[in-house]
Amino acid sequence: MTTKLMGQGVQRVEDQRFLRGQGRYVDDVAVEQDLLHAAVLRSPHAHARILDIDVTDVLDVEGVHLVYTYDDLTGPMAEPLPLLIPHPALTEGRTQYALAKDEVNYVGEAIAFVVAEDRYVAEDAVSKIRVQYEFLPAVVGVDAAREAKNLVHADVPGNVAAKLEQNVGDAVAAIAAAPHRLELDLTIERGACTPMEGRGTVARWDPDLNRLQLWTSTQSSTGVRAAVAVKLGLDLGQVDVITPDVGGGFGVKINHPWPEELLVPMAARALGRTVKFTEDRREHFISSAHERGQVQHIEVGFDDDGRLLGLNVEFWHDHGAYIPYGLIVPIITSTQLLGPYKPQNYRVYFESLYTNTVMVTPYRGAGRPQGCYAMERTMDAIAKYLGKDRAEVRATNFIQPDEFPYDQGLIFQDGRELEYDSGDYPASLVKIKELVGWDEFPAFKAEMAAEGRRVGIGLACYVEGTGVGPYEGAHVHIETTGKVKVATGLTTQGQGHATVFAQLVADELGVKFEDVEVVTGDTRRMPYAVGTFASRAAVMSGSAIHLAAKRAKEKALKIAGEALEADPADLQIVDGVVSVKGSPGSSIDLGTVSVLSNPLRYAFDEASKAATQFSVGDPGKPPVPEDEEPGLEGRDFYSPERATFASGMHAVIVETDPDTAEITILKYAVVHDCGNLINPMIVEGQIHGGVAQGVGGALYERMAYDESGQLLNASFMDYLMPYVTEVPDGIDIDHLETPSPLNPLGIKGAGEAGVIPSAAVFAAAIEDAEDIVITAMPISPSELYALRQSQGLENS
């Protein structure tokens, strides 16, 4: 009997290619061809009017094939890029043009596009374009945006794109009536996904087929396909988008279309040549997307036990110069802020603000890290105020296991109710306390203090809505060789989809794991899909693949039943062979079943003879029965009513150096509940990566803009992504598996979770070590040192 693969740490199939240098990333596509390369002139100014663009010198550069400026764009290409996710509250949505029309609003905005023999020549040409600017004052940061002395867009008053308020009960009245009240003012700065591979696009126009083929490093190939078709005036059926191997996404590659995703195919069609654009690292910093920047004001009322009676949160979200991804990030902050708690009465109000900086789209966690930071800092403040244990105050406010499904009374990012499907927060708390040594910590702290060392412990809890809709689909095809080809439309950027989806198919169909091949992100194979974001791939495509495999199996059993003259209910499939249960001699392999599923007129090999017209079928019936199709295939879609809610808790012990204020991680513990695990090895890998990104975001990474809107650290030299030396040496992980009732596999998403509690948990631990108040993250040793000085003086 085949071992069930669900829940096994199966080694990844994709690694064989990657380890041999045979990955095929977008910059590897078409290297064998005589292709052309693109480069982009980007604004060196954060805010300016464009008075003139002079490209005459470019035309003298040998090897230049084409230069585009805004004036070369016509029809839909001359319109602003799409506002991907409209919202009734987003009254002042602005998006950029593929090439700046007459104003630039951030350093990095695309102004001109050059195609040349190679990237070196293309960059030479870009440097010869002369632009005359009239400078305008730059708006940088939330404070300047709120002050609105200067405007990013002249027609957007107050720099406010949207205001949104949600209420459950009457938070203001509840706080006023509460026995205890606190106020907190918090800030969190900008960081970014910074995948190791930046953005890139390759396009080939096939004049014989009148068809466009586009490879792009995206998180949504169907999204890019639709956008390109609309913008270039093509029928959807003329555009194929293929997502090759993607060198990391983390959110930034969900935005689409990037200007280059339109300009590359436009140029390829005009020139009749394959054109490639691969951004460099500086371009990624200044022309993709950032996230996280928020200023928060919190008012909370609570009782003597620390039980929340009312919570009133206002925050100001810096979304940069344009807002193509709508209000998704602040909506997630405003809803997921509640975490595992019951606030009783809740009011949240936010403003989404324009600034002259790179735009903001979701980065792993997508607004949750900020929400978790607000809530968990509040929990810590309540515990401190009441002199209570921080874990106990949290436990007092938990939603209890018997309260699911639990409706928080809010509207979530997918437009659906924020209703938690399942979870067990008290059990998670027990586990995390044990894992980190919560109860033993005071003794440890005292012991360390005796040696003159400062240590602190932090705890943070989160709930993450994963697997949002609208849907994903899958196609499962059992070939006549018995091999199984699976396609789902969402994309892959390191999650191991080729492995975990093959596990699900092998289990459901009863075939060998190595006989299953999975393709993702290719619109030719599955044209209906949404994308890989919001920790949704396993839940959405995993469920769809499971359902599609089920359909293929039903069909296989039906055909095999006819061939074996047995009731399909009496059949089993083991290692690709269908047999009658208890009678193994009576069997047929799936490859033969596939042959029989497709009635043939012509034989092309020995196996196919069995399906030809004089060999098979009841002459009194149509060869393909009514309501059936030829071929051994299954296709299905999964579209859940709402998201499924994963949860977890992180705890960290840090040491701070009394002299240098250096922050060292002594222990990092994670308890994680993403429902049933498909592949624990891969889930733990996701957690590891998330924690490392969280360490970066809490202690090192920030976008250092100056007041004129120049990004001062747009390189890996200056933007401090963690090396191994900055991450914990070992991460202790424990799983809880509370199945989701919403999907057939009982799974929840896991991709983003590792990064959600980082800012909160590090702020708490450093605060505990230092006995000072931390309200701004990330925090560097210099900032911690400055805080010691200022708060020490205030205390004395």
Next chain:
Amino acid sequence: MSEELHDVRLTVNGATHDIRVPARRLLSDALRHDLKLTGTHVGCEHGVCGACTILVDGEPMRSCLMFAVSAVDHELTTVEGLADEDGTLSPVQQAFAECHGLQCGFCTPGFLTTITAGLKANPHPTHEEARDMIAGNLCRCTGYQNIVKAVERAAELS
């Protein structure tokens, strides 16, 4: 005016390649675009991330910080040259597969070459030395946990 081109003979993974390139052609670009050896990846082009690390006479070097014209007379090894001729993965590659030491795979070639050289110099690293061995390479997916395990596993397999 067209650029002056130079005849360059590169020896990569034991094979010689003759190319004509401008003096400014980075070695990383020559490997990828002229030799079509796309296993070497470019992550920053300023020598920080280590994705483009190759072995130059057995020593790890960042191919984005070298010009192709300066690589003549050297033996270059890229990720494509790490496995045995019969396709058997090298101990470092095998360890990465066993330990889930990679996710998106983009930084992986640079880690593999770096560790290959590291274990040659120090075949039995301590845990601290295993961490140090990879401390110059960036990975955004794995949080390095399983890469450290892979270094230790590779030492066992070697």
